[in-house]
Structure formats: structure tokens, C-alpha cells
Amino acid sequence: MRATGPPLLSLRGISKRFGAVQALEDVDLELRSGEVVALLGDNGAGKSTLIKVIAGVAPADKGVIKWEGEVVHIRNPQIAQRLGIATVYQNLALCDALDVAENLFLGRERRSPGIRGRLLRLMDNGGMRGEARRQLDALGIRVPDVRAPVAALSAGQRQTVAISRALLGKPKAVLLDEPTAALGVTQAGHVLDIVDELRDQGIGVILISHNLGDVKAVADEAAVLRLGRNNGFFHVPTTAQDMIFSSIVGATSSK
Missing domain, CATH: 3.40.50.300 (P-loop containing nucleotide triphosphate hydrolases)
Known part of the structure; x- marks a missing residue:
């Protein structure tokens, strides 16, 4: 149709x-x-x-x-x-040294709640990993551990991680x-x-x-x-x- x-x-x-x-x-x-x-x-x-x-x-x-x-x-x-409009280029633009969740949130990292006005706050790693897992599961993407470095993934897994990252902005x-x-x-x-x-x-x-x-x-x-x-x-x-x-x-x- x-x-x-x-x-x-x-x-x-x-x-x-x-x-x-x-x-x-x-x-x-x-x-x-x-x-x-x-x-x-x-x-x-x-x-x-x-x-x-x-x-x-x-x-x-x-x-x-x-x-x-x-x-x-x-x-x-x-x-x-x-x-x-989100774009996934052929080279994927993933960072091998970072894990799956870190790649998904690269450039849009989330910080944990802290004292109002405090300039330096720790990354909300737990929150980002939880959302990364939900995003991957919703698309049926098979990545065993969102803490795994991208360098350890197969070519297919890397491609799906790049697509999932593009979708975080809800394009x-x-x-x-x-x-x-x-x-x-x-x-x-x-x-x-x-x-x-x-x-x-x-x-x-x-x-x-x-x-x-x-x-x-x-x-x-x-x-x-x-x-x-x-x-x-x-x-x-x-x-x-x-x-x-x-x-x-x-x-x-x-x-």
C-alpha cells in the first residue's frame, strides 16, 4: 500500500x-x-x-x-x-573506545541531578544505560551488554547501534x-x-x-x-x- x-x-x-x-x-x-x-x-x-x-x-x-x-x-x-531529520552515514561515526550507551549519547550526554547552580556534575551513566537498553530492545536490536565497547561488536551490531543513536532525537x-x-x-x-x-x-x-x-x-x-x-x-x-x-x-x- x-x-x-x-x-x-x-x-x-x-x-x-x-x-x-x-x-x-x-x-x-x-x-x-x-x-x-x-x-x-x-x-x-x-x-x-x-x-x-x-x-x-x-x-x-x-x-x-x-x-x-x-x-x-x-x-x-x-x-x-x-x-x-537524522542521518546515518556509511562510516557510522562511532567511537570504538566508548561503550554502546556512551556512543548512543555522544554529544548529548546526561548528567545526574546535583546541587542547583553546581557547574560540574557526574554523568548519569545508569540513566543513559537504562535508556540505551530500552531503545535497543524497542527496535529488536541484539546487543548483549550496553557497557560493551563498540570495538567488540560485529559489523551488523555496529550498524544497528548507529541507527539507534540517530533515533534518540525522535526524528x-x-x-x-x-x-x-x-x-x-x-x-x-x-x-x-x-x-x-x-x-x-x-x-x-x-x-x-x-x-x-x-x-x-x-x-x-x-x-x-x-x-x-x-x-x-x-x-x-x-x-x-x-x-x-x-x-x-x-x-x-x-x-
């Missing part, structure tokens, strides 16, 4: 240049609440650049972005986060950059289960992936980029995988 209602996020005519390289040109994209949109394309198609535009890391040179129907200017990541949209790229079949399947759970919670998801099997498993819609431009929009459940692949490699275009 297609997600209905107005778009949560709407991009129109988005362009981005880096020096002499035109990374994006007149790109359109829509995302609704409770919808998974796969962003597809060959290497260099502009997928990661578009994610960075939405996340405020590389603001667009021109074009219009609407969030919940209102025009917004996402000039930096803080604006994106305040709107309710309305989550951008996932190749979340299953380095995972085995079982681990990838668990990450896709989490994507399904996000949709069930009414969160919009933009999923970058090279794996059409993953796309067929979880995506509602697919948007294909080629050489920085739109090269196709597809309703995934009713579109043959070969047709989507042809659009990725440039054999066909469906707009």
Missing part, C-alpha cells in the same frame, strides 16, 4: 556544484511519513551528495526544499536535526547511506527488519543501496539518479527488478 497524504519532505530542482563538477542538477524527490524511498544509482550518480544536501552538510546551490509543506533552508546539520525522517553494504545475509536482514520497524512507527526513510534485493524487500518507492539527474521513479512492489536496473545503468528512463 502506498503512503498517502502530503509529502513530509519535498525537493524540487535541487542543484549542487563542487568546483568544476556538477554533482546534482534539477533533482526532484519526495518522501512521506511511514514510507521507505530507495535512492539508487551507479557510483558517482549523486546519491550521497543528495543525502548531504538534505542533512545540511552540503547545502544546495539552488532549488526548493519543503518540510511538512513549508519552505526551509537547510544550511547546516543543526537545522536538519531541529526539523527532525520524523531517517537517511540511511548503504546500511547493509558491509554485512552478511543474516546481519543485513536484521537491519532491513529495523527499516520495516521505522516505517511502522510512521518515520520516513530514505535508503541508499546498491542491493536491489534489499530494495525489493523493504522499499515502497525508488528514485534513480544518473550523472546527477533524475532518471526514473518507480513503485517498487509493482515494478520488475530488471526495469529498475535498466534505469540505473542508463538503458531506460522513466520519469
Whole structure:
């Protein structure tokens, strides 16, 4: 069933240049609440650049972005986060020396109650660990101990920890950059289960992936980029995988 209602996020005519390289040109994209949109394309198609535009890391040179129907200017990541946009990059940006709970709360640490006006208070480690455990359990994430260092986790566990950290701010949209790229079949399947759970919670998801099997498993819609431009929009459940692949490699275009 297609997600209905107005778009949560709407991009129109988005362009981005880096020096002499035109990374994006007149790109359109829509995302609704409770919808998974796969962003597809060959290497260099502009997928990661578009994610960075939405996340405020590389603001667009021109074009219009609407969030919940209102025009917004996402000039930096803080604006994106305040709107309710969370991003999980391919490198995950986890700190191996910290444990799971510390990674989840990195940059938003909580301190224990103390004397009013006291500048230095101890970290509320117990509270953060308790909330980290509840967050992981709610998503069905299998991490035995939130006190375990991230360096000791499997690749799949690290990916799910990064996704869980993005959800602590209760975003309305989550951008996932190749979340299953380095995972085995079982681990990838668990990450896709989490994507399904996000949709069930009414969160919009933009999923970058090279794996059409993953796309067929979880995506509602697919948007294909080629050489920085739109090269196709597809309703995934009713579109043959070969047709989507042809659009990725440039054999066909469906707009």
C-alpha cells in the first residue's frame, strides 16, 4: 500500500556544484511519513551528495526544499536535526573506545541531578544505560551488554547501534547511506527488519543501496539518479527488478 497524504519532505530542482563538477542538477524527490524511498544509482550518480544536501552538510546551490509543506533552508546539520531529520552515514561515526550507551549519547550526554547552580556534575551513566537498553530492545536490536565497547561488536551490531543513536532525537525522517553494504545475509536482514520497524512507527526513510534485493524487500518507492539527474521513479512492489536496473545503468528512463 502506498503512503498517502502530503509529502513530509519535498525537493524540487535541487542543484549542487563542487568546483568544476556538477554533482546534482534539477533533482526532484519526495518522501512521506511511514514510507521507505530507495535512492539508487551507479557510483558517482549523486546519491550521497543528495543525502548531504538534505542533512545540511552540503547545502544546495539552488532549488526548493519543503518540510511538512513549508519552505526551509537547510544550511547546516543543526537545522536538519531541529526539523527532525537524522542521518546515518556509511562510516557510522562511532567511537570504538566508548561503550554502546556512551556512543548512543555522544554529544548529548546526561548528567545526574546535583546541587542547583553546581557547574560540574557526574554523568548519569545508569540513566543513559537504562535508556540505551530500552531503545535497543524497542527496535529488536541484539546487543548483549550496553557497557560493551563498540570495538567488540560485529559489523551488523555496529550498524544497528548507529541507527539507534540517530533515533534518540525522535526524528520524523531517517537517511540511511548503504546500511547493509558491509554485512552478511543474516546481519543485513536484521537491519532491513529495523527499516520495516521505522516505517511502522510512521518515520520516513530514505535508503541508499546498491542491493536491489534489499530494495525489493523493504522499499515502497525508488528514485534513480544518473550523472546527477533524475532518471526514473518507480513503485517498487509493482515494478520488475530488471526495469529498475535498466534505469540505473542508463538503458531506460522513466520519469
